[in-house]
Amino acid sequence: MICIVVGVFIYYEIGTIEILSQYGLGTWIAVSTNLIFLSAVSAALIPILFEGLQTAIVKENKLRTDLQYEQARLKASVEELHQKNKELEQFSYTISHDLKEPLRMIRNFMELLERKYGDQLDEKAHSYIHYATDGARRMAESIDDLLEYSRIGRLYNNVEKVDLNSMITEIMEPINSKDNPESVRIEYSDLPRIEAVPICMKMILQNLISNGIKYQPKGQQPQIKISAKEHDTYWEFAVADNGIGIEEEYQEEVFNLFRRLHTRDHYAGSGMGLAISKKIVEQHGGEIWVESKPGGGSTFYFTVQKNMDKK
Structure with missing residues (x-):
């Protein structure tokens, strides 16, 4: 101071x-x-x-x-x-x-x-x-x-290039070889070649196509449309059918193990198809969901990450 x-x-x-x-x-x-x-x-x-x-x-x-x-x-x-x-x-x-x-x-x-x-x-x-x-x-x-x-993920894990157009043709061969080749109408074109586990991609497409054929009103011709949309880091696929549809309250439950919405007397199956599909999609770094209305058909969406060989 x-x-x-x-x-x-x-x-x-x-x-x-x-x-x-x-x-x-x-x-x-x-x-x-x-x-x-x-x-x-x-x-x-x-x-x-x-x-x-x-x-x-x-x-x-x-x-x-x-x-x-x-x-x-x-x-x-x-x-x-x-x-x-x-x-x-x-x-x-x-x-x-x-x-x-x-x-x-x-x-x-x-x-x-x-x-x-x-x-x-x-x-x-x-x-x-x-x-x-x-x-x-x-x-x-x-x-x-x-x-x-x-x-899935334990034995089925070898990633290869998969031609989805050829794969769907292969899936439809036993269906089209039946007595009535016009019994199922399926539309698809220009689907991509993607990196995925081939046997797993075949399983998910078989499950979704067979569900679209199986869950139909009596006497109706099954119609299925398969499309793909490319995004920056993943592919988005849609499998749409004209079947009986799924009520909104069950649209998440259908992906659970052994989950069935109908008795075997009406529709055969174990209730494992969509659970297997969900696990396959998760193995490929994607998501699966369904949009549907009772009597208005269902559209199943699933995504597959690109560059799967680097994962």
């Missing part, structure tokens, strides 16, 4: 100090006074600024440590989830495979029983045999579908 007062007196020439004028010390004292003042201010502010900077550094280090910890936890959780999925798929495969043999024995012995002793059995016994063999057959079909589901 004294330095400030002296500096002000000298700067504004308040009063005269003869010795300062004689030796020209006024300017020197003024400069020195300012330097002393600045040093004092610095001495007072630097600890405050340093403390604030130190606090900021401590907080930043804590945030960095917390972030690294959470990233490590997330990585561990993802790895654990992948491991659990692999274990679940292996479990499904093992159980499904082991169940097929006793089912095969049931069917074989029931059929043998009917052939050998059929003339000794009454109508009720024949119906029991039919229920047993039919139940074993349907269970075997469900097991086969479950096995296919477990193979």
